[in-house]
Amino acid sequence: MGLDGDEAFVEELRDWLADNLVGEFKAAGAVGGPTDDSCWELRLAWERALAAGRWLNVSWPAEYGGRGGTARQELLFHIEHAAADAPYWVGVQGRDLFGPTLMEFGTPAQKQRFLPAITACEEMWGQGFSEPGAGSDLASLTTRAELDGDEWVIDGQKVWTTFGHRADWLYVLCHTNRDAPRHRGISMLLVPRHQPGVDVRTIRNLAGGEEFCEVFFSGARTAAGNVVGEVDGGWKVVMGTLGNERAGATVLPFQAMFRREMARLIDLAVEKGANRHPVVRQRLAGAWAGLRIMELNNDRLLGAVLRGAHPGPESSIGKLYWANWHRQFGELMVDVLGAEAIAGPVTGAAGPGHPMVRSFLNARAETIYGGANEIQRNIVGERVLGLPKEPS
Amino acid sequence: MDFGLTEAQALLRDTAERFVADVCPPERAKEWDEAHHYPEELFCAFAELGWFELAFPASDGGGGGGAMELAILAEALGRASLDVAQCYILTLMGGMFLQRWGTEAQRRSILPALMRGETRLSIGMSEPDAGSDLAALRTYADDKGDCFVVNGQKMWCTGAGLPGTQVLCYVRTDRDAPKHAGLSVLLIDPASPGVEVRRIPTLARHILGTYELFFDDVEVPRSNLIGPLNNGWQLMLSGLELERVLISGGYVGAAQATVDEALAYAKQRHAFGRPIGEFQSITHALADMQTEVDAARLLVQRAAWMYDTDAGSLGRAASMAKLKGSETYVAAARLGMQVLAGHGFATESVMSFRYRESIVAPISGGTSQIQRNAIARTMGLRGY
Numbered sequence: 028m029g030l031d032g033d034e035a036f037v038e039e040l041r042d043w044l045a046d047n048l049v050g051e052f053k054a055a056g057a058v059g060g061p062t063d064d065s066c067w068e069l070r071l072a073w074e075r076a077l078a079a080g081r082w083l084n085v086s087w088p089a090e091y092g093g094r095g096g097t098a099r100q101e102l103l104f105h106i107e108h109a110a111a112d113a114p115y116w117v118g119v120q121g122r123d124l125f126g127p128t129l130m131e132f133g134t135p136a137q138k139q140r141f142l143p144a145i146t147a148c149e150e151m152w153g154q155g156f157s158e159p160g161a162g163s164d165l166a167s168l169t170t171r172a173e174l175d176g177d178e179w180v181i182d183g184q185k186v187w188t189t190f191g192h193r194a195d196w197l198y199v200l201c202h203t204n205r206d207a208p209r210h211r212g213i214s215m216l217l218v219p220r221h222q223p224g225v226d227v228r229t230i231r232n233l234a235g236g237e238e239f240c241e242v243f244f245s246g247a248r249t250a251a252g253n254v255v256g257e258v259d260g261g262w263k264v265v266m267g268t269l270g271n272e273r274a275g276a277t278v279l280p281f282q283a284m285f286r287r288e289m290a291r292l293i294d295l296a297v298e299k300g301a302n303r304h305p306v307v308r309q310r311l312a313g314a315w316a317g318l319r320i321m322e323l324n325n326d327r328l329l330g331a332v333l334r335g336a337h338p339g340p341e342s343s344i345g346k347l348y349w350a351n352w353h354r355q356f357g358e359l360m361v362d363v364l365g366a367e368a369i370a371g372p373v374t375g376a377a378g379p380g381h382p383m384v385r386s387f388l389n390a391r392a393e394t395i396y397g398g399a400n401e402i403q404r405n406i407v408g409e410r411v412l413g414l415p416k417e418p419s
Numbered sequence: 420m421d422f423g424l425t426e427a428q429a430l431l432r433d434t435a436e437r438f439v440a441d442v443c444p445p446e447r448a449k450e451w452d453e454a455h456h457y458p459e460e461l462f463c464a465f466a467e468l469g470w471f472e473l474a475f476p477a478s479d480g481g482g483g484g485g486a487m488e489l490a491i492l493a494e495a496l497g498r499a500s501l502d503v504a505q506c507y508i509l510t511l512m513g514g515m516f517l518q519r520w521g522t523e524a525q526r527r528s529i530l531p532a533l534m535r536g537e538t539r540l541s542i543g544m545s546e547p548d549a550g551s552d553l554a555a556l557r558t559y560a561d562d563k564g565d566c567f568v569v570n571g572q573k574m575w576c577t578g579a580g581l582p583g584t585q586v587l588c589y590v591r592t593d594r595d596a597p598k599h600a601g602l603s604v605l606l607i608d609p610a611s612p613g614v615e616v617r618r619i620p621t622l623a624r625h626i627l628g629t630y631e632l633f634f635d636d637v638e639v640p641r642s643n644l645i646g647p648l649n650n651g652w653q654l655m656l657s658g659l660e661l662e663r664v665l666i667s668g669g670y671v672g673a674a675q676a677t678v679d680e681a682l683a684y685a686k687q688r689h690a691f692g693r694p695i696g697e698f699q700s701i702t703h704a705l706a707d708m709q710t711e712v713d714a715a716r717l718l719v720q721r722a723a724w725m726y727d728t729d730a731g732s733l734g735r736a737a738s739m740a741k742l743k744g745s746e747t748y749v750a751a752a753r754l755g756m757q758v759l760a761g762h763g764f765a766t767e768s769v770m771s772f773r774y775r776e777s778i779v780a781p782i783s784g785g786t787s788q789i790q791r792n793a794i795a796r797t798m799g800l801r802g803y
Contacts, residue, residue: 162760164690187761231766233774239765304788361778365786366550366575369622369629369779380620391753391774395760401700417698 036100037107043080044111052076052114057287059115061280062189062392064238067117074116075148082108084122084146087130091138092146099333102279109283120190121145121152123277125198128215128268132256141196141217153194153220153227155185155242156265162187163402165200166209166262170244172201172216177251179203179216181224181244187396191227191240194220198268199244204259213261217253224248234388269398278325281349285356288386289318292360295383301363310359317352324348340410347403350393357387422720428491435495438468439503445676448500449772452625457581458506465507466536474515475530486661486726490668490719497672501748501776502626504669508662509578509627513540513587516658520604520646532583539581543573543588543607543632544655550575551789553589554598554652558634560590560605567592567605567644569613569637575783578627579609580616586632593649602651606643613637623776659785663737664722666784670744671716673780674751677773678708681755684762701758708754715740715747735797742790745780752777 052073058066077083078092086101087093094100116122126145129138144150161168170183181201188197197218204212220227224247229237256264296302296311324345331341360383361368368384394400408414424432442464443451451458465471474489475481489511496504514533517540518526532538549556558571569590573579579586586607593601609616615633646654682705685696695701722736752774756763763770781787 157761160689162690167690232764233766233771239761306788366545366782369624369782370619384622388775391756392761392764394757395764399760400757401698404700 033097033100033103036096037103040082040104040107043082044107044113047076047080048111048113055114057109057112057115057283059117060284061115061119061123061277062236062238062389062396063115064190064193064236066114067193070114070117071148073114074118077116078146078148083116083118083148084126084142087126087142087146091130091142098335102329102333105279109279112287115280117190117193118145118148118151120154120194121150124154124268125152128198128264129255131267132264136252137217137255150195151190151193153188153191153197153240153242154268155188155191155197155199155218157187158184159186163399165265166213168200168202168213170199170201171205172203172214174203174251175248178248179251179253181216181218181247181249183244185242185244186230186239188227188240188242189238189396191220191242192229192237194227196220197225197242198255200261200265203261207259210262212259213265214258215255215261215264216249217255218244218247218249222247233391234385236389278328278345278349281353282322282325285318285321285349285353288356288360288383289315292356292363292383296363299363299365301365307359307363310362314352314356314359317356321345321349321352340406343398343403343406344411346397347400347407350390350400353386354390354394357383357390360384361387422717424491428488431488432491432495434468435492436498438464439495439499443496443499443503445499445680445769445772448503448626449769452500452502452623452772452776455625455628457628458626459582461503461506462510462536462539464536465510466534470507471511471514471534471536474511475518475534486664486723487720489661489665490723493665493668494672494675494716494719497669497674498676500626500772501669501673501780502624504672505577505624505627505666508665508669509541510536510539512658512662512665513542515661516540516587516654517645519657520654524642525606525645529585538583538585539578540606541576541579541581541584541586541630543576543579543586545575546572547574551786553655554602556589556591556602558588558590559594560592560603560639562592563638565641567639567641569605569607569634569639571634573632573634575619576630576632577624577783579630579632580618580628584609587645588632589651589655592651596649599652601649602655603648604645604651604654605639606645607632607634607637607639611637611639622778623772624779660722660733660737661726663741663784664719664726664733667715667719667722667737667740667744670741670748670780671712671719673773673777674712674715674744674748677748677751677755677770677777678705678712680769680773681705681708681751681758684759695758704754705758708751711743711747711750715743718743732797735794738785738790738793741785742781742787742794746787748780749777 055069059070081094084093085096085104086098089095122145126142129141156165158168172179172181197220199216199218200213201216202212203214224245226243228241230239230241231237232239301307328342328345364383370380409416443461469482473482473484477483493504493508496507514530517529544553546556560567560569578584586609588605588607589602590605591601592603613635614637617631619629619631621629685701686694688695718740722740725733725736755770756774759770762768
């Protein structure tokens with residue numbers, strides 16, 4: 028994929044990074060990630076600095092706070108930002124998932140109301156999709172919304188809402204039609220979090236983090252107009268959001284993180300003498316090859332996006348590949364660490380002691396969130412290979 | 420070839436499984452782990468059932484049980500957690516070691532309290548620079564006549580900080596001998612002057628705890644020398660194989676419980692209008708895993724049978740059981756995490772505890788790499 032154009036854009040960005048990625052931002056390095064709650068305040072400060080420099084949402088129209096740039100420039104920004112070892116921004120849900128969805132399905136008034144606040148880091152978003160009884164089978168959700176005059180009244184429970192405790196708004200899938208078939212009676216509502224009917228609780232996860240939340244709605248309210256797309260037409264909207272989650276520039280921070288981990292693991296193997304073991308050497312070489320394949324998968328996907336294509340079912344191949352790759356890579360990290368891997372508390376605010384162990388544990392979640400491996404395989408089987416659906 | 424259990428063995432298994440359900444179900448083991456709680460009542464309950472005495476000859480007040488009975492117990496306790504199984508196995512192995520190598524006076528002074536569940540023996544083998552290559556250890560004990568003066572450091576001493584615990588320490592008593600010679604075993608009380616005990620923060624195994632010991636001119640009475648002077652390597656090898664077999668029993672129990680828990684969830688959790696266990700991708704994965712667990716169990720039972728019947732060299736069979744058992748537990752926990760998905764990733768779940776705990780299985784008690792080396796040696800592939 029030849030990304031050698033837009034030199035002026037890249038030059039300006041690099042100059043800006045050289046001037047601004049300094050002090051505590053520089054010292055922090057590439058902290059955080061799309062599902063990582065750590066160093067929140069510092070990352071938010073960095074995100075606001077990016078916003079002030081008008082580097083956020085490069086391809087969004089200027090009226091929504093963006094630069095009015097091209098998709099290629101947006102991609103170049105992500106590549107340069109990742110290469111600079113800069114802190115990862117915290118507005119992932121709004122910027123990478125909800126924003127593009129609203130851009131595609133929202134009304135002009137909704138876009139005007141919400142998108143500039145996302146770009147300016149003034150409002151954070153959380154996703155209300157999964158429920159205790161509706162994960163991979165999302166359409167079986169039971170959270171309901173009923174119209175009461177000019178407001179929706181929402182009752183139910185959501186789970187795995189990343190950064191839900193940080194959110195100002197939630198984009199929530201609800202049943203809005205008791206009589207419709209299950210895929211057709213769903214709407215995406217925009218719900219303010221700070222109200223009596225919304226209760227957010229964090230869930231401690233295996234890696235020690237608390238970024239996942241449960242959200243309880245009991246008579247929560249939002250304006251009747253806060254529906255994305257058509258009432259009862261939310262399934263089409265959510266498919267767009269999930270497509271964004273599995274494709275586009277959202278893969279780049281993972282890719283950059285994995286590259287850094289790979290480099291650190293090679294250093295560690297040398298330091299521990301593990302690089303002298305033939306089996307470890309072969310696994311490291313295999314991991315390196317796997318990482319390159321992941322990058323090529325991503326290049327192919329991003330190339331398609333740059334040509335104006337919407338991410339299709341092929342994006343599942345990339346998600347399935349990198350999630351599995353990283354899970355295996357985590358096992359290699361633990362093997363190279365040896366006994367050191369078991370040291371460090373899993374309880375307490377800091378989580379497991381060694382960053383590689385945290386990454387190893389988090390890798391379990393990567394094969395689950397954003398569409399579990401089983402769902403990705405079904406998509407590839409049915410929509411890429413044209414195999415018949417699993418018999419019911 | 421008889422794969423069945425005797426009536427007595429089946430009774431022992433049933434008793435142990437009921438014990439786990441009543442005294443230490445996995446949920447409770449998880450609570451103990453998270454609270455770093457030392458469950459004194461667990462050790463006392465083991466003792467009340469006579470399990471610590473099971474392996475000892477009747478002449479020492481024991482029950483005369485064999486490796487098969489011990490492996491059956493280890494598997495049943497492993498269903499609670501690996502750490503719970505270790506509470507039993509480590510106490511038992513320490514006692515068996517003393518019973519074999521201790522003097523009459525040492526046995527009389529320590530074994531009765533151990534069989535009552537009041538005391539334990541921890542093992543001090545590994546050091547910062549001596550793990551898999553154990554003979555490289557550098558904790559020195561200088562012979563001063565009526566005592567030894569010990570200096571050095573031990574790592575990964577499981578349970579060494581628990582109340583009433585003494586440590587069987589491998590030390591170098593001859594600085595000039597080749598590295599496998601010149602080792603001895605000393606019984607050291609962690610409360611002795613000059614001993615510093617530090618708990619190592621770990622991902623799991625918080626019931627027994629994992630400790631570092633620092634020795635600074637620690638005087639150990641000569642009467643605490645276990646076995647012959649400078650013969651420590653042989654002492655270590657003597658118990659290693661049985662320990663591998665028993666801990667592998669614990670892995671099998673933990674792996675089986677993990678499969679059972681994933682299976683129960685797969686039957687109960689509905690998606691797309693049916694239990695997720697009806698999807699072939701999950702059905703086959705669970706079937707494969709049950710096959711793996713059965714294979715691991717058979718390796719453990721074969722090794723236990725070989726121990727009891729003195730049927731050939733146990734080394735290879737014990738290493739195979741350890742390799743297969745530990746890696747099967749890891750694989751079962753990984754599958755369980757995928758089946759339970761987000762619910763497994765939340766720390767409220769027992770599955771997250773299984774996963775966290777399983778990580779140490781292929782590392783402690785001889786890494787998988789060490790087991791492969793041992794197996795390869797018996798195949799004429801490695802000379803070291």
